[in-house]
Amino acid sequence: MNPEFLYDRKVGQYRNKVSGRFIAVEAVQRLRRAHIAKLENTVDDYTAQLLNNKLSLNDWETSVAATLKTATVQAYILGKGGEKRMSQPDYGRLGAHLKSEYRYLRGFSQAIADGSLSPAQINARTQLYLNNLWTVYENAQVFAHEDDGFRFYALILGAAEHCPGCIEDSRKGAVKIGSLAPIGTRDCKVNCKCRFAFYTDIPKDSAFSMFSLDRSFGWASLSNQK
Amino acid sequence: MKDEAKFAPPTQQELVAIGSLLEQADITEDDVKAAIGDWKNDPPIDGYQNILEAEPVGEP
Numbered sequence: 001m002n003p004e005f006l007y008d009r010k011v012g013q014y015r016n017k018v019s020g021r022f023i024a025v026e027a028v029q030r031l032r033r034a035h036i037a038k039l040e041n042t043v044d045d046y047t048a049q050l051l052n053n054k055l056s057l058n059d060w061e062t063s064v065a066a067t068l069k070t071a072t073v074q075a076y077i078l079g080k081g082g083e084k085r086m087s088q089p090d091y092g093r094l095g096a097h098l099k100s101e102y103r104y105l106r107g108f109s110q111a112i113a114d115g116s117l118s119p120a121q122i123n124a125r126t127q128l129y130l131n132n133l134w135t136v137y138e139n140a141q142v143f144a145h146e147d148d149g150f151r152f153y154a155l156i157l158g159a160a161e162h163c164p165g166c167i168e169d170s171r172k173g174a175v176k177i178g179s180l181a182p183i184g185t186r187d188c189k190v191n192c193k194c195r196f197a198f199y200t201d202i203p204k205d206s207a208f209s210m211f212s213l214d215r216s217f218g219w220a221s222l223s224n225q226k
Numbered sequence: 227m228k229d230e231a232k233f234a235p236p237t238q239q240e241l242v243a244i245g246s247l248l249e250q251a252d253i254t255e256d257d258v259k260a261a262i263g264d265w266k267n268d269p270p271i272d273g274y275q276n277i278l279e280a281e282p283v284g285e286p
Contacts, residue, residue, distance in 0.1 A: 005277045006280055006282070009282055010284035014280055015283075058240040061247070062242070065247060066250075069251070073261035074261045083279055084280070084281065102250070106247060113240070148286040149286040
């Protein structure tokens with residue numbers, strides 16, 4: 001039997017409804033990565049059909065757009081804490097985001113129609129749309145936590161090569177929500193794999209994150225630095 | 227030399243009007259239900275079929 005889930009608004013985490021145990025942040029990260037990987041297969045298949053003349057450009061665009069829409073809604077709901085937390089502003093944000101994505105997709109389709117892209121370039125560019133799902137989840141997390149009274153957040157570097165902007169923002173420690181650039185808008189753009197950690201108050205170890213990581217890039221305690 | 231796509235480039239006339247594409251970007255409750263149904267039928271990882279239907283608890 002598949003487990004049922006709760007979303008605990010005080011903590012900002014999913015829980016198993018029966019056991020009451022919290023779902024680890026890392027487990028949700030794995031779920032998000034698997035979500036993107038699964039879609040890669042779907043979209044790669046559409047592109048292979050396009051390149052083999054088994055799918056028209058119009059049908060390819062329609063199929064990619066529909067896949068993106070479903071996947072974007074799924075990533076947002078996961079970040080927001082479930083469908084029951086979805087509100088009209090969420091629908092509006094999702095629609096605006098998708099319109100922007102669809103405009104880029106149309107530019108992409110035009111470039112394909114012009115014959116100016118190689119198959120490798122088509123595949124690489126398609127990947128960017130899927131990578132953007134990471135940012136959709138993170139932005140939904142910001143809205144969810146703001147709704148639930150969290151006032152601070154910190155940027156946690158992901159398991160990836162980091163751009164200077166992410167390094168710089170991660171060193172700021174816990175700051176007021178809204179004072180950092182949204183994930184997906186720094187130098188690494190939609191390839192960003194960082195995430196936010198949220199707090200209702202400035203965490204006691206904020207000084208640690210602001211000072212010791214800046215100085216040593218390690219887990220040395222403050223007492224070792226005196 | 228660039229490895230150009232080995233397919234006949236489709237014509238721009240094949241593409242539907244951009245306005246029509248953008249209309250499809252609007253989100254409705256039906257879209258949300260369809261997205262959840264899609265996830266439940268084929269979740270990225272087994273065991274998380276129901277996570278998008280999580281029940282919110284713990285008033286802040």
